[in-house]
Amino acid sequence: MSDAQGLHAVRGRIVHCLHDPGEGDDRNALEVFDDGVLLIEGGRVARVGPAEDVLATVGAEVSVTDCRGQLVVPGFVDVHIHYPQTDMIASYGEQLLAWLERYTFPTEGRFGDAAVAADTAGFFLDELLRNGTTSALVLGTVHPESVEALFQAARGLGMRLAAGKVLMDRNAPEYLRDTAESGYRDSRELIERWHGVDRLSYAITPRFAPTSSEAQLERVGELATAYPDTYVHTHVAENRAEVAWVSELFPWSRSYLDVYDCYGLVRERALYAHCIYLDERDRRRMAETGAVAGFCPTSNLFLGSGLFDYATARSDGVKVGLATDVGAGTSFSMIRTVAEAYKVAQLQGTALSPARLLYLATLAGAEALAVADRIGSFREGNEADFVVLDPTATPLMARRHAHTESVEEQLFALFTLGDDRCVKSTWLQGACRYSQSDRA
Structure with missing residues (x-):
């Protein structure tokens, strides 16, 4: 799991922002692959897309980390x-x-x-x-x-x-x-x-x-x-x-x-x-x-x-x-911080959408630090920094998750109810640097 140099695939529900969703919640800002693959080579994103399409282009010997049922988002x-x-x-x-x-x-x-x-x-x-x-x-x-x-x-x-x-x-x-x-x-x-x-x-x-x-x-x-x-x-x-x-x-x-x-x-x-x-x-x-x-x-x-x-x-x-x-x-926890950002905005009459909350935690920070050409999204060539999140990490989250009907609902429930318990693994340049299973 920690080899950052060779070709490696991570499979799961892949979600990232291509740009700021804005006040109007631009639907084109959020890219989602319900059963997707993030293909990593040399520590960078080689490709992202539907699992069926991406896996068909690589050999059977390519290592695949199976995160189906979980969210894969930028770090x-x-x-x-x-x-x-x-x-x-x-x-x-x-x-x-x-x-x-x-x-x-x-x-x-x-x-x-x-x-x-x-x-x-x-x-x-x-x-x-x-x-x-x-x-x-x-x-x-x-x-x-x-x-x-x-x-x-x-x-x-x-x-x-x-x-x-x-x-x-x-x-x-x-x-x-x-x-x-x-x-x-x-x-x-x-x-x-x-x-x-x-x-x-x-x-x-x-x-x-x-x-x-x-x-x-x-x-x-x-x-x-x-x-x-x-x-x-x-x-x-x-x-x-x-x-x-x-x-x-x-x-x-x-x-x-x-x-x-x-x-x-x-x-x-x-x-x-x-x-x-x-x-x-x-x-x-x-x-x-x-x-x-x-x-x-x-x-x-x-x-x-x-x-x-x-x-x-x-x-x-x-x-x-x-x-x-x-x-x-x-x-x-940026998950908990996002939840408080939502509440602060609510007190001032603004409802931040689930997509914008994800944007705030990921691509907005990359833009703020002038490195959005390297991190913050899964654009091809970006450094493969990402997080695998479990939307059912607690009994309450699992129960709420069972009643969600869209990725936006899933994201919002995770940001509202979640914390570090949701983080299954954290990856830097395609190398797993934290795994919850290693701490169990």
Whole structure:
């Protein structure tokens, strides 16, 4: 099952999105093969189609993994997650700024220890795979060791992953601060060492505007200009108190987003988590530059931050990816995160269709990270990252599944009732990297 080099076939109910289904739920966006085959060669999709047609073109000696009765979908893409916060997930009782002080900063302070970083990175990546996530955009800590450990572990798995060292030179404990110059130097060294190695990419990562001085943001802008194919990864407009603080720290700025824009950080391949309290002008600026909003429903609800307006962001032309945002986010599961995204949209009068929910978990994330030509769908030539899902993983799901009449109903029931128990196996470049049967 784990041979990524030879010809291999996976048979099951294959479902993927070819493009955004949109508000009108474009039926042509969702491609479904009820009894389909995903043919993989050299870690890439060689062909996808009806089992009868595809199997007739290959020899009887070709290995076939039989997943009939299960869904085969592209791997989930998480566009914003903090790996050092794994051990502080589900920390009680605070909103954003107090939560950072009470829980986040003390936890992240441990990551100057390479052994702590390596141990956490290994567990973190295992947890992503156990939940069906095959690609992610990840924050480290201020310590270069945190990024080294994560990249080394991801490279060993053959995972498509982007990450970066946090830049933070003020309004944080002394043990978590760098300087404008040391942050620039460490980031540049990490970019030169890791960016573009195998399936790894670097993300220039100022934590958020309040923890970077103007001198540091200037140096961050220089990095972003010097390395235009890296990501810029940070937070914006998550919490009302945070927005007010930014206004005090940067009185010359028109808005929170404008602070970043002044330093050349609102651009293609820039991902801004949250984006709850942006105005129309901010959204227009993101749309015209290609900057992306990270929709983080579980963390926004958990910290009481507010509700991201997905429909308005998309109607204004902003690209949006879905994110767990662990550790303020309450689950590594993109299935559970999709369910919360649906509820957040419902509170604002928008019903996200089952096809659009699948799109959010897969192709939207690939588009957000500018890698939709490589992952996110089963187009020929794409990297064969995918997940096998069991729509009958629990007694309730099995009972509900028996009353579904379409793949859309099946998807919606799975997203509403499911979690990591639905993930039967997770594959990277045609190699099985997680199997539920191995953990039984």
